[in-house]
Each structure stands twice: as C-alpha cells, then as structure tokens.
Amino acid sequence: MFSLTDYTYDLPxxxxxxxxxxxRDRSKLLHLSRETGKCSHHTFSDIYDLLxxxxxxxxxxxxxxxxxxxxxxxxxxxxEVLILDYGNRCKANPSGPGDKKNGNVTYNCLIKASKRPRPGALLFFDQGLKAEITDFNDGIHTVKFSCDDNFENLLYQVGNMPLPPYIKRNLSQNEACNDKISYQxxxxxxxxxxxxxxAGLHFSEKLLEKIKSKGVKVVAITLHVGYGTFLPVRVSDIRDHQMHSEWYSIPGGSADIINHxxxxxxxxxxxxxxxxxxLEYASDDNxxxxxDSGNCDLFxxxxxxxxxxxxMITNFHLPESTLLMLVSAFAGREKILxxxxxxxxxxYRFYSYGDAMFIE
Structure with missing residues (x-):
C-alpha cells in the first residue's frame, strides 16, 4: 500500500x-461505509438526512x-503568472511590503512563459498593473507588483481564477461558466x-441553514489551499513524498465547539x-x-x-494524488477504489467540479 501504483485507476x-x-446541492452523493464498504447513491442535499x-x-x-x-x-x-503566497504573506506581514492594500506588493509566483524571465525582467498586465522579477529559486519567482492604487482591488478586476489544468477554458467564453462565483x-x-x-462547493446557503436548523453545529476553520495541491507525487514509495506547507488558523470558538x-x-x-x-495536524493524541495558526505540512x-x-465529505480525487491517499487512509484503499x-x-462526475462522497 506504499507503492505509488497502488493508487491508480482508469477514468474516462x-x-x-x-x-x-x-x-450546488443537486450534485450526486455517494455514501460509503468505512466499516462494511457498502455504497448507496444520493443527491447531495440528502446530506441533511445523513447528518x-x-x-x-x-x-x-x-x-x-x-x-x-x-x-x-x-x-x-x-x-502567465500564478500568485502562490497571497494569504500567507498578508497574514505574516499585514502592514509591510506584502500588504494587499498598497500599490506595491511582493509575492512568490509561478511563471509560465516560452522562455523563463530573469531577475530584472518586467511584466505588464491590464489596467496599468506592472511587475518586476526580483529573484528566482527552486522554480519559484519572487515578483514585485506595482500599480497606482489598491493592489487587491485591481487583482480582482484583472485576475482569473486558478482553475486546475484538467478544467479547460476558452478565455473568450468564460461567461458561460462564471468561475469567480462557482469555484468559490x-x-x-x-x-x-x-x-x-x-467538497464545500456542494453546499448552498439554503442547505446550510437547513442543516443548522436540525441542530448540527457548523464551525469554520481556515486553510489556504496552496501550491502543493497541484504537485504530483514523483516518488515510487509514497512515504518518501514531502508535502508543501499551507497556512491554517483555528479560532478559539471553533476549537471549543469541536472539543466539546x-x-x-x-x-x-x-x-x-x-x-x-x-484538524489532524492541530490536534493532540486524543x-x-x-x-492556533501556523503552517500545516501533514501527509x-x-x-x-x-x-x-x-x-468526511469529499470529492473524487485524481489517481496517484495525495488526496486519494488520504481518503484511502480513512476508509481503506480497497474500499475506496x-x-x-x-x-x-x-x-459520477469527477474532480474539482464533480460529485461528492460522504464517508462515515
């Protein structure tokens, strides 16, 4: 169960x-028993009855x-530029050079181009947004952005949602699916x-209110999904894989409710x-x-x-991905496959915009 090839399957x-x-709440839902491996098929709104x-x-x-x-x-x-540490930088240094409210901010980025830009190179975007490459290390560029006013406001005007590569978009036809709303x-x-x-994309506001009215306590924590979510496992023995860290925060009120x-x-x-x-990273043995807040690198x-x-409620994950390994740890590899x-x-529809599973 530690071989990368143990986590593959064929998907049309x-x-x-x-x-x-x-x-949102009319996607399909597969209900899986961890104990027996028995499956039943539902609509996601049926999660109300399963909780x-x-x-x-x-x-x-x-x-x-x-x-x-x-x-x-x-x-x-x-x-093509992808900002990697937007949430981390702003939390760590809310009034310094990473402040999103300023016109000058610096972030770590991935850059896709026919030829890798070197430090000192300039980049130009819509509505007067400019950037300078200041460093490059281990595949990551340090990029200093500059604009005349509020960087965050401008980013929300000219930026695009960082959809996974298996979701194909013609930029001239983005309005056919408003990803700025649906991928949130x-x-x-x-x-x-x-x-x-x-997994959270399946919840509508109406369904959440209905769940709360049943007595279920809904509590929020934060983990800023980062660069590591796109990285494939490149080792044959999965125990040798190193997870990238992601910034998280667990408010005191949420921790209290969970502990009770x-x-x-x-x-x-x-x-x-x-x-x-x-939750697993921030919990003790019991x-x-x-x-608390910090950086989670738990694999x-x-x-x-x-x-x-x-x-857990979860989507269907890519073959040989760390996410497939996580759900296999929870329910058993054979039962999951x-x-x-x-x-x-x-x-069922798979991956980010696909259907869901409830594993209990």
Whole structure:
C-alpha cells in the first residue's frame, strides 16, 4: 500500500467535470461505509438526512483569489503568472511590503512563459498593473507588483481564477461558466487560497441553514489551499513524498465547539481533505484542539491513525494524488477504489467540479 501504483485507476475523460452542477446541492452523493464498504447513491442535499443533530460540521472558509494573471514580458512574449503566497504573506506581514492594500506588493509566483524571465525582467498586465522579477529559486519567482492604487482591488478586476489544468477554458467564453462565483464556496471569507476546498462547493446557503436548523453545529476553520495541491507525487514509495506547507488558523470558538463534541462522544464531520489535514495536524493524541495558526505540512496516507475526524465529505480525487491517499487512509484503499469504480459505473462526475462522497 506504499507503492505509488497502488493508487491508480482508469477514468474516462468524459467523466472529468468541466463545470459545476446547475445547482450546488443537486450534485450526486455517494455514501460509503468505512466499516462494511457498502455504497448507496444520493443527491447531495440528502446530506441533511445523513447528518445527526449532535454532529459538528467543520468547514474551510478560505477564499480563492483570482491570482492567475495573463500578461506580456518586456520582450513582447506572453507570460502567465500564478500568485502562490497571497494569504500567507498578508497574514505574516499585514502592514509591510506584502500588504494587499498598497500599490506595491511582493509575492512568490509561478511563471509560465516560452522562455523563463530573469531577475530584472518586467511584466505588464491590464489596467496599468506592472511587475518586476526580483529573484528566482527552486522554480519559484519572487515578483514585485506595482500599480497606482489598491493592489487587491485591481487583482480582482484583472485576475482569473486558478482553475486546475484538467478544467479547460476558452478565455473568450468564460461567461458561460462564471468561475469567480462557482469555484468559490458560499461561505468563503478569508482570502488566500489558490485552489478551492472543493467538497464545500456542494453546499448552498439554503442547505446550510437547513442543516443548522436540525441542530448540527457548523464551525469554520481556515486553510489556504496552496501550491502543493497541484504537485504530483514523483516518488515510487509514497512515504518518501514531502508535502508543501499551507497556512491554517483555528479560532478559539471553533476549537471549543469541536472539543466539546469530542468530550461528548459526538461526531466531528470534516468538509473536505483540507479540513481533515488541519484538524489532524492541530490536534493532540486524543483529538483535542487549541486555537492556533501556523503552517500545516501533514501527509496522511494508509497507516495513519485518525484522532479528530470521525466522518468526511469529499470529492473524487485524481489517481496517484495525495488526496486519494488520504481518503484511502480513512476508509481503506480497497474500499475506496471499489467505491470509485461504482461511481464510474454510475457516471459520477469527477474532480474539482464533480460529485461528492460522504464517508462515515
């Protein structure tokens, strides 16, 4: 179970969702029992019936920034820039050179161009936004942006959502699917992610209110999904893989509610692998949390003992990905792969804009 090839499966390309369901909570939901491996098929809004009034539902309130910028180099060639540390930089230094409210900010970025720009090179974007490459190290460029006014306001005007590469878009036809709305949870409030916590995309405001009216406590934590979410595992033995760290925060009120649930024997239900990793990283051996913030680099794969999370809602993940390894650790690799095959047979939609699983 430690070989990378243990986490592969065949998926027809047509099963990769290119846009979300017409209504967030009308996507499909596969219900998987960890104990028996039994599967049943539902609509996502049925999660209301699958949750118990005593449950605590933990959501990730990170907000995806439109941090994908298309511009030109001073030599005339095209350049695509992806801001990597927007949330981290602003949290760590809210009034310094990384302040998003200033006209001059510096971030770490990925740059795609026909020829790698060197330090000192200039980049030009729409509406007067400019940038200078100041450093390059280990595949990452340090980029100093400059504009006449508020950088964040301008970024939200000219930037694009950093969709995963398997979601194809014709830029002239983006309005056919408004990714700035659909690739964002309805409860997103903390700016900083470069990918959505996709399990949360299935919740509508109406469904969340209905769940709360049942007695379920809904609490928010933050993990800014980062660069590591795009990185493939490149080692044959998965135990040799090193996760990139991502900034997280657990407010005191959320920690208290989760800890009371653990003490009472109630379930902690994590919405998405980002919540799972954060809760497990920040908990003690008994699954109790403290209000804290920092950088999470926890890699969960089979053999891991879960301490805080009792059930999870998650999407269907890419073959050989760390996310597939995490859900395999939670429910068992064989049960997960069997459930994935059943989902394929039932024509579930896969990946970020795809359907969901509830594992309990």
């Amino acid at each position: 390309e047509d099963w990769i969702a290119q846009k979300p369901a017409d209504n 118990s009034p005593s449950d605590v539902l933990v959501i990730n309130n990170t907000e995806v920034i439109p941090g994908r910028l298309f511009g030109k180099k001073d030599t005339g060639g095209k350049a 949870t309805v409860y997103a409030s903390q700016k900083g992610a470069i990918a959505a916590p996709t 649930a653990k003490a009472d024997g109630s379930r902690v239900v994590a919405v998405g692998t980002t919540c799972v990793r954060t 699954g109790y949390l403290i209000n 969960i794969y089979p053999g891991y003992r879960f301490k805080a999370v009792d059930a 069997e459930a994935y095959q059943k989902a394929i047979d039932k024509k």
